[in-house]
Amino acid sequence: xxxxxxxxxxxxxxxxxxxxxxxxxxxxxxxxxxxxxxxxxxxxxxxxxxxxxxxxxxxxxxxxxxxxxxxxxxxxxxxxxxxxxxxxxxxxxxxxxxxxxxxxxxxxxxxxxxxxxxxxxxxxxxxxxxxxxxxxxxxxxxxxxxxxxxxxxxxxxxxxxxxxxxxxxxxxxxxxxxxxxxxxxxxxxxxxxxxxxxxxxxxxxxxxxxxxxxxxxxxxxxxxxxxxxxxxxxxxxxxxxxxxxxxxxxxxxxxxxxxxxxxxxxxxxxxxxxxxxxxxxxxxxxxxxxxxxxxxx
Amino acid sequence: xxxxxxxxxxxxxxxxxxxxxxxxxxxxxxxxxxxxxxxxxxxxxxxxxxxxxxxxxxxxxxxxxxxxxxxxxxxxxxxxxxxxxxxxxxxxxxxxxxxxxxxxxxxxxxxxxxxxxxxxxxxxxxxxxxxxxxxxxxxxxxxxxxxxxxxxxxxxxxxxxxxxxxxxxxxxxxxxxxxxxxxxxxxxxxxxxxxxxxxxxxxxxxxxxxxxxxxxxxxxxxxxxxxxxxxxxxxxxxxxxxxxxxxxxxxxxxxxxxxxxxxxxxxxxxxxxxxxxxxxxxxxxxxxxxxxxx
Numbered sequence: 343x344x345x346x347x348x349x350x351x352x353x354x355x356x357x358x359x360x361x362x363x364x365x366x367x368x369x370x371x372x373x374x375x376x377x378x379x380x381x382x383x384x385x386x387x388x389x390x391x392x393x394x395x396x397x398x399x400x401x402x403x404x405x406x407x408x409x410x411x412x413x414x415x416x417x418x419x420x421x422x423x424x425x426x427x428x429x430x431x432x433x434x435x436x437x438x439x440x441x442x443x444x445x446x447x448x449x450x451x452x453x454x455x456x457x458x459x460x461x462x463x464x465x466x467x468x469x470x471x472x473x474x475x476x477x478x479x480x481x482x483x484x485x486x487x488x489x490x491x492x493x494x495x496x497x498x499x500x501x502x503x504x505x506x507x508x509x510x511x512x513x514x515x516x517x518x519x520x521x522x523x524x525x526x527x528x529x530x531x532x533x534x535x536x537x538x539x540x541x542x543x544x545x546x547x548x549x550x551x552x553x554x555x556x557x558x559x560x561x562x563x564x565x566x567x568x569x570x571x572x573x574x575x576x577x578x579x580x581x582x583x584x585x586x587x588x589x590x591x592x593x594x595x596x597x598x599x600x601x602x603x604x605x606x607x608x609x610x611x612x613x614x615x616x617x618x619x620x621x622x623x624x625x626x627x628x629x630x631x632x633x634x635x636x637x638x639x
Numbered sequence: 640x641x642x643x644x645x646x647x648x649x650x651x652x653x654x655x656x657x658x659x660x661x662x663x664x665x666x667x668x669x670x671x672x673x674x675x676x677x678x679x680x681x682x683x684x685x686x687x688x689x690x691x692x693x694x695x696x697x698x699x700x701x702x703x704x705x706x707x708x709x710x711x712x713x714x715x716x717x718x719x720x721x722x723x724x725x726x727x728x729x730x731x732x733x734x735x736x737x738x739x740x741x742x743x744x745x746x747x748x749x750x751x752x753x754x755x756x757x758x759x760x761x762x763x764x765x766x767x768x769x770x771x772x773x774x775x776x777x778x779x780x781x782x783x784x785x786x787x788x789x790x791x792x793x794x795x796x797x798x799x800x801x802x803x804x805x806x807x808x809x810x811x812x813x814x815x816x817x818x819x820x821x822x823x824x825x826x827x828x829x830x831x832x833x834x835x836x837x838x839x840x841x842x843x844x845x846x847x848x849x850x851x852x853x854x855x856x857x858x859x860x861x862x863x864x865x866x867x868x869x870x871x872x873x874x875x876x877x878x879x880x881x882x883x884x885x886x887x888x889x890x891x892x893x894x895x896x897x898x899x900x901x902x903x904x905x906x907x908x909x910x911x912x913x914x915x916x917x918x919x920x921x922x923x924x925x926x927x928x929x930x931x932x933x
Binding site: 529530531533534535536537538539540541548549552553555 | 694696724725726727728729731732733735736737740741742743744745746751754755758759803806810
């Protein structure tokens with residue numbers, strides 16, 4: 343009468359190994375995650391990686407082309423900008439701002455949006471109506487204009503940029519988490535938990551949240567890419583950190599002005615921005631697949 | 640005779656939407672301690688609504704217009720949330736219909752099976768685990784330790800249903816609501832599961848409300864049966880009486896429409912239109928009387 347059991351490995355260590363295997367089997371996670379780790383390493387070890395001081399100006403060495411082009415100087419592999427600053431070093435230091443904003447802003451937006459999304463999806467009724475309306479109103483504002491407005495009110499600086507991104511993008515999490523929570527709340531296992539007599543907060547946190555978590559994690563990764571773009575936009579218009587801190591957006595703004603005789607000053611930060619956002623997007627897509635508890639085998 | 644464990648008294652419910660369409664028309668039934676009571680009817684007959692009312696979990700779209708649902712003398716319909724929670728999980732539990740969605744995919748079996756024991760019986764993690772192993776053994780799972788460490792998707796449908804049965808009986812409830820627990824399973828597994836529920840129920844002396852649309856299932860497990868049609872009780876009695884000496888034409892017609900293991904040669908007869916006419920007439924009479932009184 344007893345049936346045979348299909349799983350081969352038991353125990354927590356086996357589970358962790360199985361999870362690691364599932365993640366590594368997803369090429370998007372490996373490639374995207376690998377590049378994100380590379381960026382993190384670059385940001386952490388910037389002083390050792392950067393060949394020059396990113397702020398050191400030398401007008402004698404202004405607008406040197408990157409290695410391989412006529413007139414390139416050794417020691418400046420990506421050339422120099424209009425003030426003679428090393429582009430590679432500035433790029434390396436710019437990673438710090440980009441990743442700080444990506445991690446902190448995306449996490450804050452996720453926290454805020456998830457809490458409201460869980461409440462709206464699970465409680466329904468008036469709570470859902472109020473939160474849903476709030477999301478609708480929020481999304482009626484163009485995000486870039488809203489962020490510029492917010493930073494203008496809060497004053498420029500890293501904190502303001504992070505707060506602006508979190509305040510604008512929580513709706514992204516709220517909508518997805520709300521829909522997913524509603525779907526999960528209809529499942530029989532939630533009914534079963536109710537019949538055991540669990541209070542509602544416990545059901546929300548212990549039963550529903552773990553099933554919504556894969557979607558949130560994937561979305562956080564996507565949001566990090568978006569946060570990097572928004573930070574670059576705000577830097578571009580000069581509303582982010584002060585101009586003596588190198589940022590990708592600031593570099594793009596500077597490069598734009600000398601694009602005719604120094605295209606690399608524009609191309610280098612654009613390429614870095616593109617690669618970083620692509621990596622976060624790939625990682626997000628891959629995580630969504632790999633973490634789904636039902637699809638996991 | 641002692642007081643029944645559960646007594647549903649002239650329960651009347653209407654849909655909150657589409658203009659108060661009646662869902663239950665004065666349905667009554669009583670379940671004694673240790674009895675398996677079949678709640679039978681076609682789709683929309685109101686059997687699930689009765690089950691939900693017993694669990695105090697009627698959806699917001701259903702409005703109770705009258706009647707009581709007494710569990711050990713307390714009306715489940717008027718209890719406040721804390722009082723209801725105190726009964727659910729200690730005295731009443733549920734075997735859900737679909738083993739695919741009734742277990743949380745993100746949590747191990749151990750966590751799900753010990754939830755009730757820890758919350759309701761105050762067992763320590765270690766004691767709850769020991770009890771869970773016993774329970775899995777009781778529902779004929781060969782390798783309980785391994786199942787406890789598993790996630791639901793690693794188990795077959797039959798295994799999952801066994802886990803759910805173990806969970807329902809874990810806290811030694813007085814009443815188990817089984818909501819079509821075998822509908823999602825194939826027939827061979829179905830038979831094992833029925834035997835299992837019956838065995839558990841007899842050992843623990845538990846009352847069971849067994850919701851099903853399958854008279855074959857009723858014959859295998861139920862002591863008494865209540866047959867519903869459009870929210871009205873058509874016939875009520877012991878399983879033997881109902882299957883051997885059906886009183887109502889609808890019951891007779893349903894039996895003739897069901898495959899019988901004991902009479903393999905008897906062909907299957909569709910339910911004659913005249914039977915439905917008769918049922919509708921009875922319901923019209925009931926509705927007219929309700930309208931006069933209410």
